[in-house]
Structure formats: C-alpha cells, structure tokens
Amino acid sequence: MPPIERVYICGLGAIGAIYAARLGETQGIEVRVVADPARIARYRRDGVSVNGRPLTVGYLRPDDAAPPADLILVAVKRHQLEAAVAAIHRFIGPGTIILSLLNGIDSEAVIADSLGLPPLPLAMVVAIDAVREGGAVRYSQPGVLVFGEPVATETPSPRIAALAALFERAGMPTRVPADMRRELWWKFMLNVGVNQLSAVLRAPYGTFQSVAEARDLVRLACREVVAVAAAEGIGLGENDIDSFFPVIDRLDPQMKTSMLQDVEAGRKTEVEMLGGTVVALGRRHGIPTPVNQTLFDLIRVIEQG
Ligand SMILES: NC(=O)C1=CN([C@@H]2O[C@H](COP(=O)(O)OP(=O)(O)OC[C@H]3O[C@@H](n4cnc5c(N)ncnc54)[C@H](OP(=O)(O)O)[C@@H]3O)[C@@H](O)[C@H]2O)C=CC1
Ligand SMILES: CC(C)(CO)C(=O)C(=O)O
Incomplete structure (x- = not known):
C-alpha cells in the first residue's frame, strides 16, 4: 500500500x-x-x-x-x-x-x-x-x-x-x-461511566480522581456495560473498570469530558450512543440496566432544560 x-x-x-x-x-x-x-x-x-x-x-x-x-x-x-x-x-x-x-x-x-x-x-x-x-x-x-x-x-x-x-x-x-473490538468496548465502558456522570454532576476530571463516591457511581454504570458486553460476546470484567481509573487520574483535573463540554455549551450530547445504547442492548438481551436508564433520562432532561 x-x-x-x-x-x-x-x-x-x-x-x-x-x-x-x-x-x-x-x-x-x-x-x-x-x-x-x-x-x-x-x-x-x-x-x-x-x-x-x-x-x-x-x-x-x-x-x-x-x-x-x-x-x-x-x-x-x-x-x-x-x-x-x-x-x-x-x-x-x-x-x-x-x-x-x-x-x-x-x-x-x-x-x-x-x-x-x-x-x-x-x-x-x-x-x-x-x-x-x-x-x-x-x-x-x-x-x-x-x-x-x-x-x-x-x-x-x-x-x-x-x-x-x-x-x-x-x-x-x-x-x-x-483485539481492537474489545478495546473499543473498553473505551465505550469508560465513556458510559465517566462522561455521563460528569454531565450529571457537572464534574471535571478532578472529581473522578479524588471523590470516592464519584468513582463508585462510575462503577455502577460500567457494570451494566460488562453485563451487556458479555451478551454481545465481549469479555469485560471488574478488572477492566479498575484499569481505566489510572487513565483518568493522569488527565488535567480541571479539564472536562466531551459530554460535559456539550452540556455547558448548551449543545446536544451523545447520550443516545452511550446510555441509550446500553439500555437498548439490555432490552434486547433481557438484562436490567436501571443505572443507565436513569443517567439517560437525567441527561435528556438536562439537554432540554
Ligand atoms: N473531546 C475529547 O476529549 C474526546 C472526544 N472524543 C470523541 O470524538 C468525537 C468528537 O468529539 P469532539 O472533538 O470533542 O467534538 P466537537 O463538538 O468539539 O467537534 C465536532 C466538530 O465537528 C463539526 N461538524 C459537525 N458536523 C459536521 C459536518 N457535517 N461537516 C463538517 N463539520 C462538522 C462541528 O462543527 P460545529 O461546531 O459547527 O457544529 C465541530 O466543530 C466524539 O465522538 C467524542 O465523543 C474522543 C476522545 C476524547
Ligand atoms: C476519555 C475521555 C473522557 C477523555 O479522553 C473522552 O473520551 C471524552 O471526553 O469523550
């Protein structure tokens, strides 16, 4: 080539x-x-x-x-x-x-x-x-x-x-x-957790670096990705959630996710491709996804507010 x-x-x-x-x-x-x-x-x-x-x-x-x-x-x-x-x-x-x-x-x-x-x-x-x-x-x-x-x-x-x-x-x-497909799902899981929580909490990266409760909330959203990923043939686990926190810890604490930037600028967010996808896959496979349904609804309200 x-x-x-x-x-x-x-x-x-x-x-x-x-x-x-x-x-x-x-x-x-x-x-x-x-x-x-x-x-x-x-x-x-x-x-x-x-x-x-x-x-x-x-x-x-x-x-x-x-x-x-x-x-x-x-x-x-x-x-x-x-x-x-x-x-x-x-x-x-x-x-x-x-x-x-x-x-x-x-x-x-x-x-x-x-x-x-x-x-x-x-x-x-x-x-x-x-x-x-x-x-x-x-x-x-x-x-x-x-x-x-x-x-x-x-x-x-x-x-x-x-x-x-x-x-x-x-x-x-x-x-x-x-295995690039698995990597893409890993990043998707990170964005489902960090981007959506950052948008709801209006929190920069620093919050996810230093506040234990914020990290716990990210975990709750990501565990639903682990469940739907398994149904889609992608093997992710708790260790994959653990492995992205060091990535977030190296970012500038005052900088913000792309989704929080959208919220602050009054733009439409990518919530359909994050929580929306998790909820849709959960429905398809009969897997409950209440955390992502809640985040999805909250962010849709924020978008229209
Ligand atoms: N920001 C980040 O740190 C990261 C972002 N991502 C992902 O990368 C993607 C891009 O994000 P990001 O760069 O932050 O988004 P931005 O909103 O900053 O940039 C998107 C740009 O695309 C332009 N655009 C939209 N539609 C068209 C079109 N039809 N023709 C030409 N230009 C167009 C927009 O222009 P206009 O402003 O005029 O609408 C805007 O400048 C997203 O999926 C995001 O999730 C991934 C990793 C990190
Ligand atoms: C991982 C993160 C949060 C920053 O690279 C991102 O992908 C985004 O802001 O959309």
Missing part, C-alpha cells in the same frame, strides 16, 4: 483540530478540512487555534472537485455522523482509508453501511483531555490513537501498517492491539 499523503478531516472540533494541527505540520502531508460553506466562513472569520497556536489549514466544500483522499478522519459527534458521511462521500476512492475517531461502538459500521463499503478499521483516541471553547482547542495530554482491524489478528494488515507509518512520521503516539 502506498504511503498516506493526502488527509481530509471532517469535524474541526476538539479532536479534529488537534489532528489537523499535528498532521498539517508534518512534512509531505497535505491536510484539508471538509466542511460546508457556513462552517468554513466561521472558521475563517473567528479562527481556530490549538493550545493558543492559530491553525492554518485548507478547506474543501462537500461539492468541490478534489482528488480522493488517502485517509479521511471523521471527528464529529455521533448525532452529526450522517451529515458528515454525506459531506465526505465525494472524496472516497478505491484506496481511501476512513478512520472514525468518534467514541462509541457503532460509528465505523454506520459509515461503512451508509457508503456500501467493506468493514472499516476500528479506531479510538484514548487518554486525551481535549477541550474546545468556540474555535479555541486546548489539551494537556495528547492521548494515544488506538486502531486495528475489526477481526482480531496479531499481524497488522497493509492499511493498518500504512496508518501506523503516517502517525509515526507525525510523531503522534499510536497503539495497534490484537
């Missing part, structure tokens, strides 16, 4: 801007952000910055004529995914790799199904504390991009090797686990 040189990004938010900045500074990589004219006008007028440095990047409108990308990074919120897929479809060629940086367990399948493509690689960004206010993005921990094929394998496929080579050139930390 040829090296990745042309990267298009859809979603210039907390995550997308960090990837645009890092890849855009890498010799030999062309980065362009795909967005509708209204968003492009806003980015040009108000500016986008990452840790105080203005971002200079080229833009592409969904109906522009441009060569297919080698790689498309999708970094929108879950409820924005369908529109993002429509925006990128013109830039997909036979060799284009699409990598979804969204949280949750279904975005890759949604993208592939909508576009009639074979299964995409699975991906997630972990241990990052990105915060966005308007177009100003800040982070203290850059995190790790974790990706792999959807079917467990010890040997990286050509597209996974090409992705690893790209991010190594850009000096961005990556990890390629053998």
Whole structure:
C-alpha cells in the first residue's frame, strides 16, 4: 500500500483540530478540512487555534472537485455522523482509508453501511483531555490513537501498517492491539461511566480522581456495560473498570469530558450512543440496566432544560 499523503478531516472540533494541527505540520502531508460553506466562513472569520497556536489549514466544500483522499478522519459527534458521511462521500476512492475517531461502538459500521463499503478499521483516541471553547482547542495530554482491524489478528494488515507509518512520521503516539473490538468496548465502558456522570454532576476530571463516591457511581454504570458486553460476546470484567481509573487520574483535573463540554455549551450530547445504547442492548438481551436508564433520562432532561 502506498504511503498516506493526502488527509481530509471532517469535524474541526476538539479532536479534529488537534489532528489537523499535528498532521498539517508534518512534512509531505497535505491536510484539508471538509466542511460546508457556513462552517468554513466561521472558521475563517473567528479562527481556530490549538493550545493558543492559530491553525492554518485548507478547506474543501462537500461539492468541490478534489482528488480522493488517502485517509479521511471523521471527528464529529455521533448525532452529526450522517451529515458528515454525506459531506465526505465525494472524496472516497478505491484506496481511501476512513478512520472514525468518534467514541462509541457503532460509528465505523454506520459509515461503512451508509457508503456500501467493506468493514472499516476500528479506531479510538484514548487518554486525551481535549477541550474546545468556540474555535479555541486546548489539551494537556495528547492521548494515544488506538486502531486495528475489526477481526482480531496479531499481524497488522497493509492499511493498518500504512496508518501506523503516517502517525509515526507525525510523531503522534499510536497503539495497534490484537483485539481492537474489545478495546473499543473498553473505551465505550469508560465513556458510559465517566462522561455521563460528569454531565450529571457537572464534574471535571478532578472529581473522578479524588471523590470516592464519584468513582463508585462510575462503577455502577460500567457494570451494566460488562453485563451487556458479555451478551454481545465481549469479555469485560471488574478488572477492566479498575484499569481505566489510572487513565483518568493522569488527565488535567480541571479539564472536562466531551459530554460535559456539550452540556455547558448548551449543545446536544451523545447520550443516545452511550446510555441509550446500553439500555437498548439490555432490552434486547433481557438484562436490567436501571443505572443507565436513569443517567439517560437525567441527561435528556438536562439537554432540554
Ligand atoms: N473531546 C475529547 O476529549 C474526546 C472526544 N472524543 C470523541 O470524538 C468525537 C468528537 O468529539 P469532539 O472533538 O470533542 O467534538 P466537537 O463538538 O468539539 O467537534 C465536532 C466538530 O465537528 C463539526 N461538524 C459537525 N458536523 C459536521 C459536518 N457535517 N461537516 C463538517 N463539520 C462538522 C462541528 O462543527 P460545529 O461546531 O459547527 O457544529 C465541530 O466543530 C466524539 O465522538 C467524542 O465523543 C474522543 C476522545 C476524547
Ligand atoms: C476519555 C475521555 C473522557 C477523555 O479522553 C473522552 O473520551 C471524552 O471526553 O469523550
């Protein structure tokens, strides 16, 4: 597989801007952000910055004529995914790799199904504390991009090797686990616990680092993920809950989850893809999920308040 040189990004938010900045500074990589004219006008007028440095990047409108990308990074919120897929479809060629940086367990399948493509690689960004206010993005921990094929394998496929080579050139930390599907579920469990509780408690990471009761509440929500995951053939356990607290403990105590940022900015949250998914899977498998039902209802009330 040829090296990745042309990267298009859809979603210039907390995550997308960090990837645009890092890849855009890498010799030999062309980065362009795909967005509708209204968003492009806003980015040009108000500016986008990452840790105080203005971002200079080229833009592409969904109906522009441009060569297919080698790689498309999708970094929108879950409820924005369908529109993002429509925006990128013109830039997909036979060799284009699409990598979804969204949280949750279904975005890759949604993208592939909508576009009639074979299964995409699975991906997630972990241990990052990105915060966005308007177009100003800040982070203290850059995190790790974790990706792999959807079917467990010890040997990286050509597209996974090409992705690893790209991010190594850009000096961005990556990890390629053998069983990426299980990793995605592990991160999903973390987000179900920490993101939802942070939104209800209006709590930054510091609360989950120092308040025992907050950690206990996270555990209660995550145990329901362990139960539905088992019914879906994914083996997670209490030790997997234990293993994410050290990740949260290393984040800036004053920074906030993406869901708390949405609540504070009055935006729609990703609650359907977190608690909503747990509740739906619980119903399908006859597993009670009262904690996630409660969190779901609370966050829906907050969204409408
Ligand atoms: N923030 C974090 O620390 C982390 C977030 N994640 C996950 O990454 C994903 C992205 O999160 P995050 O970056 O925080 O979200 P943001 O809300 O900061 O960014 C999403 C961006 O996508 C833009 N967008 C939405 N729809 C379109 C579209 N159709 N075309 C072009 N641009 C579009 C939005 O523009 P506009 O503002 O104009 O709507 C916004 O700038 C989520 O799934 C989140 O859960 C994962 C790890 C950590
Ligand atoms: C793990 C965490 C909480 C930060 O990386 C996240 O994924 C988010 O804010 O959505």
